[in-house]
Every structure is written in structure tokens, then in C-alpha cells.
Amino acid sequence: MTKKKKWWVPYFNRVIDFVFTSFCPICEGKVFKDGYSYVCEECLDTLNWVRGTRCKLCGIPMAGIDFNGITCANCRKENLLFEEGRCMFVLEEKARGLIHDIKYHGARMILRDMPGWMERSHGFIEYLEGKVLVPVPLHRRKLGKRGYNQSEWIAHAFCKAVGSNVKVINALKRKKNTPTQTELDRSQRKANVKNAFALRRKDHLSKEDNIMLIDDVFTTGATLNACTQVLKDDGFQKISIATLGHG
Ligand SMILES: [Zn+2]
Numbered sequence: 001m002t003k004k005k006k007w008w009v010p011y012f013n014r015v016i017d018f019v020f021t022s023f024c025p026i027c028e029g030k031v032f033k034d035g036y037s038y039v040c041e042e043c044l045d046t047l048n049w050v051r052g053t054r055c056k057l058c059g060i061p062m063a064g065i066d067f068n069g070i071t072c073a074n075c076r077k078e079n080l081l082f083e084e085g086r087c088m089f090v091l092e093e094k095a096r097g098l099i100h101d102i103k104y105h106g107a108r109m110i111l112r113d114m115p116g117w118m119e120r121s122h123g124f125i126e127y128l129e130g131k132v133l134v135p136v137p138l139h140r141r142k143l144g145k146r147g148y149n150q151s152e153w154i155a156h157a158f159c160k161a162v163g164s165n166v167k168v169i170n171a172l173k174r175k176k177n178t179p180t181q182t183e184l185d186r187s188q189r190k191a192n193v194k195n196a197f198a199l200r201r202k203d204h205l206s207k208e209d210n211i212m213l214i215d216d217v218f219t220t221g222a223t224l225n226a227c228t229q230v231l232k233d234d235g236f237q238k239i240s241i242a243t244l245g246h247g
């Protein structure tokens with residue numbers, strides 16, 4: 001049963017949004033733009049957007065290589081099971097701050113800037129077209145505590161920015177309430193997420209779907225790989241991944 005919303009909640013949210021979107025959190029300058037924008041255009045331009053050639057599996061830019069389809073040294077160390085991957089930007093201090101705001105402070109309004117982000121990350125819209133976006137799930141206990149799943153927000157922001165031929169399906173669940181990966185090294189990350197995920201229901205996805213797993217950040221790919229394993233074990237073949245940041 002859904003809780004009935006109080007009438008003043010949308011108005012209250014607008015005031016909160018106005019306060020948050022009136023100043024760019026990076027330069028703290030005032031933003032005068034049509035509609036909502038969280039980060040100003042000038043600051044957005046300073047983020048390290050992925051534009052050219054990149055690793056086929058994680059999307060990190062690879063300078064000096066004039067063809068796509070090869071993988072970076074990091075991805076070669078992992079036995080990554082998904083076919084393709086992309087990220088929008090490389091995580092430097094400013095981008096890290098934005099993701100932190102979304103993930104830990106519930107600043108969903110940041111994701112309203114998604115159309116502007118898509119313009120800066122060349123080819124990202126085309127990459128998402130026709131895909132079924134499956135967010136990396138949180139364990140229900142963590143979800144209860146945080147109140148939202150940032151990967152789900154990101155998937156919906158992608159979906160909205162691309163349009164009608166993309167959908168979001170929460171097809172996975174997290175069985176194990178694993179500790180955060182932040183402090184762990186490569187092999188610990190892998191062990192931490194082993195057998196952590198499962199399909200929620202078999203009929204959520206069809207075998208023909210072009211599944212794209214969505215997460216906030218790509219680090220070693222361990223989490224996304226563990227999710228891919230679950231899908232592959234159940235006979236799903238076409239699996240790719242997309243994240244906001246890499247690092
Ligand atoms: Zn700014």
C-alpha cells in the first residue's frame with residue numbers, strides 16, 4: 001500500500017530544490033538558466049568527460065589508441081563477463097563530490113542535469129538506446145536505512161534523458177548485506193560480492209532483452225561482474241554496463 005502524500009510536500013520540495021539549485025556546488029556562483037540546473041555550465045565543462053577512444057569494458061579513456069574494442073590493463077586483470085561498458089566521466093575531486101552528494105546526501109536533483117551530461121559524454125545516448133536498464137540493487141536493510149538506491153535514480157535519469165525505447169527494471173536483489181567496497185583491494189572486492197546477488201523474479205526480463213547494468217561508479221568491476229554472473233547463470237546473454245563515474 002502506498003502512503004498518501006501530504007499536499008504541501010511538492011511545494012516544500014520545490015523550495016528545497018530552489019535553495020540547492022540556486023548556487024553551483026562547485027564554484028558556488030549563482031546559476032541563471034532556464035529550468036533546473038545543479039552545476040553551472042562552466043563547471044560541468046571542467047569535468048573529465050569521456051569523449052574519444054576508451055576501454056571496451058569499463059569506458060576509461062585510452063589516449064593514443066586510434067581504435068575501439070580493446071581493454072585497459074585493469075580490465076585485463078579481471079575476468080569480466082559483460083560484453084561492453086561505458087562511463088560518463090573520470091572521477092576527479094569535483095565529480096567525486098557530485099556522486100557523494102547523490103549517494104550519501106540524497107541530492108537527486110543533480111541528476112536533472114542529465115541531458116547536459118549526455119551532450120558532454122559523446123555517444124552515450126546512442127549507447128543506451130534500446131536497452132533494459134537494471135540497477136545494481138542495495139540490500140533491503142541498507143535500502144531501508146538510506147531510503148533510496150542511487151543506482152536506481154541514475155537508471156531513471158538515463159531513461160528519461162534518452163526517451164521511450166529504454167526502460168528500467170529492478171530485476172536483481174542483493175541477498176548478502178555486504179560491507180562497502182571502498183576500503184577493499186581487488187581480490188577482497190571480488191570475494192565480498194561473491195554470491196551476493198540473485199534474480200528477483202524470473203519473468204521480469206526476457207531472454208531477448210539487451211540488459212544494461214547500472215551503477216554509480218566503476219572501480220574494478222567486481223560488483224557489476226557479480227551481477228552479470230547471476231544473469232548469465234540464468235541464461236541471459238546480452239549484458240552490458242554503464243556508470244556515471246570511473247575511478
Ligand atoms: Zn560552477
Ligand SMILES: [Zn+2]
Nearest residue numbers: 055058072075
Ligand atoms: Zn577497462
